[in-house]
Amino acid sequence: MNTLPVQIAFYSLAALTLISAAYVVRARSIIHAGFWLLPCFVGVAGLFATLQAHFFFVAQLLIYAGAILVLILFALMLTRDAMSLHVPLKSHLGIWAGLISAGLGISASLVLARQSWSVTTAHPAGPARQAEALGEALIGLYAVPFEVASLLLLSALIGAVVLAKVERAPAPEPPPLADTLPEPEETRKEPVGVE
Amino acid sequence: MPGSPTIWDDLTLILPLIVLWITSFVLLLGDVVVWKKNRDLNPILAIVGTLIALGIAVYQTISLTGDKAFARSLNMDALAQVSMIALLVTGLLAILLAWTYLKNRGLERGEYYPLMLLSVSGAALMGAANDLIVLFIGLEILSFALYVMAGFSRSDIRSEEASIKYFLLGAFASAFLLYGIALVYGATQTTQLSELASRVHSAQTPMLVAGIGLLIVGLGFKAAVIPFHQWTPDVYEGAPTSVTAYMAGAAKIAAFVAMLRVFDSLAPVSSVWLGAIQALAVLTMVFGNLLAIAQTNVKRMLAYSSIAHAGYLMVAIATLAHRLDGPRGAQAGELAMTGSLFYLFAYTFMTLGAFGVLIYLSNRGKDYQQIEDLRGLVRHDPRTAYAMLFFMLSLGGIPPTMGFMGKWQIFYAALSGGEIMLAIVMALTSVMAAFYYLKIVYVMCFEEPREAAPAPAQFSFGASLSVLLSAAATILFGIMPGLLYTLTGLVR
């Protein structure tokens, strides 16, 4: 197989990913930042494809470009005046960010590139074999993390219920401490505008 | 795996965790379906489940049945089991506190206890992880529950702000931890800690160094080590006090046991990380104590004090680096291991005790958060004041309390491991720390109450029992530390 198409694909996908990631950070409006995430996620999915990780190409598209992005956009819509928001830079953190990013970026590139990677000669298995190996590992070597991940999802689920459940009107006898809490916004305690 | 123990042996090893999971499922379903209004049943069942798990864990620890389990994903050795006991004790005390606190605040919602039990199991998994990915998932289970619990008081904007701040910084830290895991994997081709220990020495590439650095950042965030501590005071202050108490104990134990495990496996390349850990330890001890002095809010002060205690525990981790430097170093490493376990027990008893006093007092119809509020406490509630006195003395590391014994063990380990400089800083900052703990004692005992004595606190079973147990443990293990050594001594 000719390597040139793979190289072209790599460079264009890398450019797509990095440029859109930069725009996520640069965008002045939150909505734009959210939309820039899409090409970034798709670019990463494409990179997975060039790495012959077929399963993850699909998973990336479904989970990130599908589920996570949609949820983020939902959150943007639910926080109503998001459209009008501008995302200002915070100066004193900006300096830190510059320093840290310069340090991280330079060291990452140097460190990772300096590693002496022996050239891989082995060919990755075909898609069917790869998925098979993944499945076997999930119920074998990685049974514990796999099962425990279900507890993670459960706790996230309970957490989401706690967050979403609208608090009822105050109980007949108000909690004894309610009026002594240092709460500047007494009147706005109950979420309005929620069914 | 042919020839290996059967699945039942593996399941038996994690029986305490299974009990916790079953309890949380029962609570979750029962609260919605079976006992809809009976709010007292939730904490009672949670306590029963935790006690059963604790009993099994203690039995398994004493009978030394620990082994690697589940294709080496878990390492249920003495460290895992003893830390699980510490976590279960923390959970038990925290459930008792929450029982009182949630009732006082009208926050009784059925999801609190299942979330908490799940997070205890996540923390225990962190302590038992033999694979970095299990460590990560355990950490996330612990953290997810804490993010939500921190925002449990939905009518209080500070609680919600605490929740969001904790979430964003926690997720940020998790990403660092994950990238660190990825780079360590890239350098050594494994993420199993037992494998790592034998491979790191021949894999000292820049990539490994970067990976270890990122691991330190990620774990440092969770353990609230300066300069990764910024979330701590705000989250401690904003979260409901019962959650703060639990978070202070459980998150600290889990983070440090995970650190002990990781840096124990990384001991062959200690030259890479020792300097960083030493620097963090000094920074944390000095600034944690300095910043604590300036606080006027007890919860905030305890937050900075928890940072300072993290600094003392970092000294133990630095000492662990000398584990492979001959017999003397090996002995120091062992001392550091057992000492930090003892210290974590002490820390959880005294911190939960101190928060417990605040919760007990809040029963009076006033939120006790400021140091000013404790003024003259000994006049109108001497028993509570004396309990607080013991916790403050213990936190300050004054003999004959448990806090002193813990600090002494780490100090001794550091000295015998050759970390003289750290030991000196530790001693000096402990003196500094005594200042702000004793300030509370002074305010409580020697100043006149500003207002007329408030109505005495109503008796509340949960908080009273929790404070009583913590105070008893603080004193008992301070005078007779041998009782606890039998447990912590098993680690190594």
Add this chain to the structure above:
Amino acid sequence: MLGVPTEYFLVLSGILFTIGVIGVLIKRNPIVIFMCIELMLNAVNLTFIALGRHFVHVNGQMYVIFVMAVAAAEVAIGLGIIVALFRSKETINIDEVNLMKY
């Protein structure tokens, strides 16, 4: 056959991770900070897949499954918290959450 050396992917993911870190540090809106954290997680995934291919080992891909599970759970919790906060603050600009008070 593979055409592109592994270190190219590693450097690329390093840069992506750095962009995410910068975003978290300079942005003040919780949702945008969260987006940047997702960028960082994507970088981690890319690293794992690249390393997994390099070592021809199922390990690397395995982690990505778990990272994706965690990321999905995180998005549920995180956006839940953000929306809940917004609801109680009502008209207050979400940007004014006193987030990075050091």
